[in-house]
Amino acid sequence: MSEEKKQPPISTQVSGLGSFLTDTAKEVLSGGQLRATPEEAAARYATCLSCPLFVKMPNRLGVHDGAMRCEKCGCAMGKKVKWKSATCPEGKW
Numbered sequence: 001m002s003e004e005k006k007q008p009p010i011s012t013q014v015s016g017l018g019s020f021l022t023d024t025a026k027e028v029l030s031g032g033q034l035r036a037t038p039e040e041a042a043a044r045y046a047t048c049l050s051c052p053l054f055v056k057m058p059n060r061l062g063v064h065d066g067a068m069r070c071e072k073c074g075c076a077m078g079k080k081v082k083w084k085s086a087t088c089p090e091g092k093w
């Protein structure tokens with residue numbers, strides 16, 4: 001029987017969200033792009049697909065919706081990879 005995956009602690013999630021919002025604001029203020037290119041997003045997602053931390057786990061409300069998320073940050077990567085300033089918490093992209 002496999003161990004049930006859980007969302008990371010709320011402190012980790014809040015810290016990650018804060019960093020993302022700060023980096024996004026800096027990007028906007030410097031005239032940069034909000035969205036990653038389709039090629040960049042696809043490359044990021046491909047990295048996640050081969051990562052052992054990309055697992056089926058419940059969402060932040062504890063609902064098991066069958067979605068794959070990053071065990072490290074708790075994010076659904078299909079959307080996160082499309083934000084230019086988003087980063088992998090393990091430094092893989």
Ligand code: SF4
Nearest residue numbers: 048051054070088090
């Ligand atoms: S964001 Fe990084 S750590 Fe998380 S699943 Fe993707 S590659 Fe793995």
